Amino acid sequence: MTGAGRRGPGARETTCLLLGLFAFSGCGRYADFKLPPVSGGDPNMTFAFEAQAEPVLTPGDAWESHDVLNPSIISRSQPQSLLNFYSGFDGRTWRTGLAASDDGTHWQKQGVILSPDPRTWEGSYIAANGSALWYEDQFWYWYQAGPRERPRIGLARALDTHSWRKEPHPVLEPGPYGCWDEYGVADPYVIRIEPYFYLFYLGQDRARRQRLGVARSTDGVRWEKLRANPVLELGDAGAFDENGLGEPAVWNSHGFYWMLYTGRDTAENRRLGLARSTDGVRWRKLPVVFSGHQPWDGKVVCDPTVEVAGGVIRVWFGGGDIASPDENLHGQIGLAILRPVSAH
Numbered sequence: 001m002t003g004a005g006r007r008g009p010g011a012r013e014t015t016c017l018l019l020g021l022f023a024f025s026g027c028g029r030y031a032d033f034k035l036p037p038v039s040g041g042d043p044n045m046t047f048a049f050e051a052q053a054e055p056v057l058t059p060g061d062a063w064e065s066h067d068v069l070n071p072s073i074i075s076r077s078q079p080q081s082l083l084n085f086y087s088g089f090d091g092r093t094w095r096t097g098l099a100a101s102d103d104g105t106h107w108q109k110q111g112v113i114l115s116p117d118p119r120t121w122e123g124s125y126i127a128a129n130g131s132a133l134w135y136e137d138q139f140w141y142w143y144q145a146g147p148r149e150r151p152r153i154g155l156a157r158a159l160d161t162h163s164w165r166k167e168p169h170p171v172l173e174p175g176p177y178g179c180w181d182e183y184g185v186a187d188p189y190v191i192r193i194e195p196y197f198y199l200f201y202l203g204q205d206r207a208r209r210q211r212l213g214v215a216r217s218t219d220g221v222r223w224e225k226l227r228a229n230p231v232l233e234l235g236d237a238g239a240f241d242e243n244g245l246g247e248p249a250v251w252n253s254h255g256f257y258w259m260l261y262t263g264r265d266t267a268e269n270r271r272l273g274l275a276r277s278t279d280g281v282r283w284r285k286l287p288v289v290f291s292g293h294q295p296w297d298g299k300v301v302c303d304p305t306v307e308v309a310g311g312v313i314r315v316w317f318g319g320g321d322i323a324s325p326d327e328n329l330h331g332q333i334g335l336a337i338l339r340p341v342s343a344h
Helices: 019-024
Strands: 045-051 067-075 082-089 094-101 108-114 127-135 138-145 152-158 184-193 196-204 210-217 224-226 244-253 256-264 270-277 284-290 300-309 312-320 332-342
Touching: 045 270, 045 284, 045 312, 067 312, 067 332, 082 127, 108 127, 127 184, 138 184, 152 184, 184 244, 196 244, 210 256, 244 312, 256 300
Parallel strands: 067 127, 067 300, 094 127, 210 244, 244 300, 270 300
Antiparallel strands: 045 332, 067 082, 082 094, 094 108, 127 138, 138 152, 184 196, 196 210, 210 224, 244 256, 256 270, 270 284, 300 312, 312 332
């Protein structure tokens, strides 16, 4: 949702000149780590993306009149057990709204739950594009805010869905001079594997290249970034993801960690790529690309969020009919099933 891409081919990778200083200054901002290893499943397995023809959530009035995108789903064992923390755009400002459902297809909108506060570091552009978890009897929501060209990641928490308490400062900041994420961090996707939270996110460098990295935390507030970031690089010239990566969604099933991510081409079409890993750090891109096939998502498929329940993998995603890197794409939210298939 940051909207900046690669400013030109052949931009050379710069060195994180201050990384060593941060690593040894006691700040605890960088570390070498992996996610708990998994054994690895069938190396020939991949997924098919079977999307419903019609969107399941569409724009409304006022605060969500232009786009609804960026779903983040929490599943709970009670009536209307699915909660959808999604982003709405009115042509000027992105906010986070809430919808509830008992089947994932039919949603009841609950209204705005989070707006940017121009009196703080958030500014007035965005407090959305987030990742929600239910943990220790409260809602956790990491979200993107700050200036459009220099986004940061914040955290809000609530015991219910109404009384939100924001951390007063960003919980994830851009990196130091020369780093791959020097010009912004965005698109958080958080998973919990005890005793850590793991945050996969977009980082943007001074050449406006957008790639993906990971950080970890024991409390969800103080994060240490992987020293070897980024963990996923741009595609080669001509690839669907040569112009930018974003919006990662990570889960564990079938013997691997899997990642759906958004890739942008030079015409600003967006589609989903698939990668897998046995340690959450070293990722292998698979030769599958998931595109939209309906008028409403023919130019953009983005913003995946994944639920694994009872052997079924469901994906809610954003779609649009205008090729745009960020907004005003007639954004709507769809639903798909990931079906395991053999690559042979």
